Amino acid sequence: MIQLESVSKRYLTKKALNGISFQIEPGHIIGLIGSNGSGKSTTLKLISGLIRPTRGTVLVDGEIANRRICSKVSYLSELDSYYSFFTVKETVDFYEQTFSDFNRKKAEEMLDFMKLDRNQKVKHLSKGNRGRLKIVAALARDVPYILMDEPLSGLDPMVRQSIVRSLISFIDLEKQTVVLTTHELQEIEPLLDTVILIKNGEILDVKSVEEIRSTENLSLVDWMVKEYGN
Ligand SMILES: Nc1ncnc2c1ncn2[C@@H]1O[C@H](COP(=O)(O)OP(=O)(O)OP(=O)(O)O)[C@@H](O)[C@H]1O
Numbered sequence: 527m528i529q530l531e532s533v534s535k536r537y538l539t540k541k542a543l544n545g546i547s548f549q550i551e552p553g554h555i556i557g558l559i560g561s562n563g564s565g566k567s568t569t570l571k572l573i574s575g576l577i578r579p580t581r582g583t584v585l586v587d588g589e590i591a592n593r594r595i596c597s598k599v600s601y602l603s604e605l606d607s608y609y610s611f612f613t614v615k616e617t618v619d620f621y622e623q624t625f626s627d628f629n630r631k632k633a634e635e636m637l638d639f640m641k642l643d644r645n646q647k648v649k650h651l652s653k654g655n656r657g658r659l660k661i662v663a664a665l666a667r668d669v670p671y672i673l674m675d676e677p678l679s680g681l682d683p684m685v686r687q688s689i690v691r692s693l694i695s696f697i698d699l700e701k702q703t704v705v706l707t708t709h710e711l712q713e714i715e716p717l718l719d720t721v722i723l724i725k726n727g728e729i730l731d732v733k734s735v736e737e738i739r740s741t742e743n744l745s746l747v748d749w750m751v752k753e754y755g756n
Pocket residue numbers: 537538540541542560561562563564565566567568569
């Protein structure tokens with residue numbers, strides 16, 4: 527379980543999160559949504575132990591989220607952080623050497639599914655294929671928690687749909703919990719169980735996507751616009 531208790535994060539003079547609390551139970555796909563600068567990436571970085579809260583506690587399965595939490599948490603950054611001179615295969619080799627939980631068989635299946643050329647250099651991949659490679663690297667780890675920061679950002683609608691399909695195929699909800707941030711609400715909506723809506727560093731609402739659809743009769747986009755307006 528992921529637990530945030532009264533978590534605040536300040537960067538020098540800027541307050542990014544203001545006393546947020548929520549829990550994420552295992553076996554769910556959670557969307558962290560909100561406008562630019564609302565604190566989504568900061569929240570993911572705190573859960574992955576890359577940064578520490580100014581106040582409050584962040585726990586993953588009862589453990590304080592610090593750098594060692596990466597043995598439980600796979601984190602896909604919104605940045606392109608690969609060695610551009612590696613080939614696709616060398617990138618996967620690198621991940622296999624770095625993480626003892628890396629599932630090579632799953633990575634190979636995903637490379638096939640995404641039709642990625644193993645011999646192509648990362649610097650020669652299209653943006654869409656770099657996005658796909660990032661998904662392979664994040665999802666091929668056998669860890670209970672997968673955090674993805676903007677996995678669909680900057681990709682065309684066809685690539686976005688193919689990535690959503692691969693997420694559906696390769697996330698193992700018996701064993702894994704996924705938290706992702708996105709602005710591409712329409713594409714991601716079918717994938718999500720629950721959304722956590724953030725505004726100005728505070729939690730505005732936590733709601734099941736099914737409830738938004740059936741009780742409120744709204745799409746995720748319309749719901750977010752409504753909640754932001756309130
Ligand atoms: N390293 C940093 N130093 C200073 N301020 C930062 C830093 N990182 C983030 N911020 C600020 O903290 C606030 C929250 O940023 P964060 O990146 O978490 O938002 P976000 O919801 O992920 O935004 P976006 O949707 O644009 O990616 C923003 O005002 C941002 O400018």
